Amino acid sequence: MQNRFQQRLLGTLVACWIALLPWHCPAALAFDNPELLPDIQTPIIDLANFLPELQEENLIKEIESFEQDTGWKLRVLTQYDRTPGRAVKGYWGLDDHSVLLVADGRGGNLLAFSVGDDLYQFLPRTFWVELQTRFGNLYFVRENGENNSIARSLETVRDCLFQGGCRVVPGLPREQWILTLITSTVGGVILGIAAAPRKEGQIVAWQWALIMSPLWGILFIAFGIGPVITRTSDILPLCRNIIGFALGALVAYLSPLFNQSSTLSE
Numbered sequence: 001m002q003n004r005f006q007q008r009l010l011g012t013l014v015a016c017w018i019a020l021l022p023w024h025c026p027a028a029l030a031f032d033n034p035e036l037l038p039d040i041q042t043p044i045i046d047l048a049n050f051l052p053e054l055q056e057e058n059l060i061k062e063i064e065s066f067e068q069d070t071g072w073k074l075r076v077l078t079q080y081d082r083t084p085g086r087a088v089k090g091y092w093g094l095d096d097h098s099v100l101l102v103a104d105g106r107g108g109n110l111l112a113f114s115v116g117d118d119l120y121q122f123l124p125r126t127f128w129v130e131l132q133t134r135f136g137n138l139y140f141v142r143e144n145g146e147n148n149s150i151a152r153s154l155e156t157v158r159d160c161l162f163q164g165g166c167r168v169v170p171g172l173p174r175e176q177w178i179l180t181l182i183t184s185t186v187g188g189v190i191l192g193i194a195a196a197p198r199k200e201g202q203i204v205a206w207q208w209a210l211i212m213s214p215l216w217g218i219l220f221i222a223f224g225i226g227p228v229i230t231r232t233s234d235i236l237p238l239c240r241n242i243i244g245f246a247l248g249a250l251v252a253y254l255s256p257l258f259n260q261s262s263t264l265s266e
Contacts, residue, residue, distance in 0.1 A: 034087035043067075045088070048078040050103055050146035059151060066158050072119075073098040074154060078146075080105055099157060103150055110149055111136030122165030123157070130169045131156060172232040180237070181244050184224030187216040188245035192252025220245050 036047065043063040044056055051059065063074045075092050077083070077100065084091070094100060096116035103110050111132045115123075134140065135153045144152075160166035194212035195204050224241050 033082070033084050034091070036082055036084040037087055037091050043074065043092075044076040045084070046076075046078045047082055047084075048080040048103065048105060048146075050078045050105075050150060052147060055147055055151065059154065062158070063154070070161060071097060072161055074101070074157065075099065076101045076103070076150060076154070078103040078150070101150065101153060103146060105146065108138065109133070109136040110141050110146060111153060119161075123160060124167060127160075127166060127169060134169055134173065168227075168230050170231055172228060172234070172237060176227065176231075177237050180224050180227050181241055183219045184241040185244040185248040187219030187224060188248025188250075189252040190216040190219065191245075192249035192255075195249070196253050196256050 036045075038045065042060060044051065044060055046056060059076070063076075067073055073092070073094070075088070075094070075098065077088055079102065083104075088094070088100070092098070092100075094114070094116070096118040098114075098116045099119060100114040102112045102114065104112065109132055113128050113132060115128060131153055135149045135156075141149050156169060156171075159170070190212055191209060194216070195206070195209040197203060198205050198208070220241075224245065225238065228238050228241060
């Protein structure tokens with residue numbers, strides 16, 4: 001019994017030591033390490049070396065000019081295995097008019113944003129989520145590089161604040177447009193199936209089309225048209241989605257007629 005008690009006590013002590021070990025690791029000091037901050041004031045701290053020197057200099061000039069013109073404060077921190085952590089708040093004087101972009105290559109998404117409360121009335125929380133997923137995802141970073149991911153994000157924020165705010169991230173990526181085209185076409189197929197005649201002499205089953213209107217209307221208008229017109233003024237993707245909706249409805253509407261005629265011919 002005494003040996004069992006000693007073994008359990010030893011096991012408990014080992015478990016507690018393992019649980020507390022990370023708090024004593026030197027890496028934990030990185031969560032608030034002002035020694036990594038430069039001696040001079042700069043809006044960009046590139047600890048991960050994501051930005052080429054010339055591009056970094058240009059971004060610094062653009063950020064400083066933007067702050068003088070608008071009062072909004074943009075700051076960039078790149079990190080990999082080391083980070084100053086909370087020390088940047090005092091270094092930069094981050095407040096409700098500030099945006100901190102943190103680029104960290106260790107996660108699934110390169111970008112993270114710390115946003116002051118005053119910005120949410122111009123750029124809502126959904127804007128920042130979309131901005132992060134569009135320019136910080138692995139595919140965008142792989143094709144364009146970490147530096148362009150950071151630069152495109154800053155450019156988008158500046159442009160939106162200059163024009164008085166954005167509800168969504170401007171621009172329609174090809175992948176997102178393809179998704180809107182698919183939903184538009186599916187909406188048309190549902191309309192065509194619902195509107196197909198079910199009685200002899202009936203041309204269009206309007207009642208069924210109206211009953212199913214919430215479904216095909218959401219797919220076509222909310223998911224097919226809405227994301228396009230809110231993100232771009234280009235008329236071409238809008239026309240393609242409308243054509244996809246019309247073709248989907250037409251094919252689904254005519255399919256029973258073709259099946260019926262082929263059955264009669266047999």
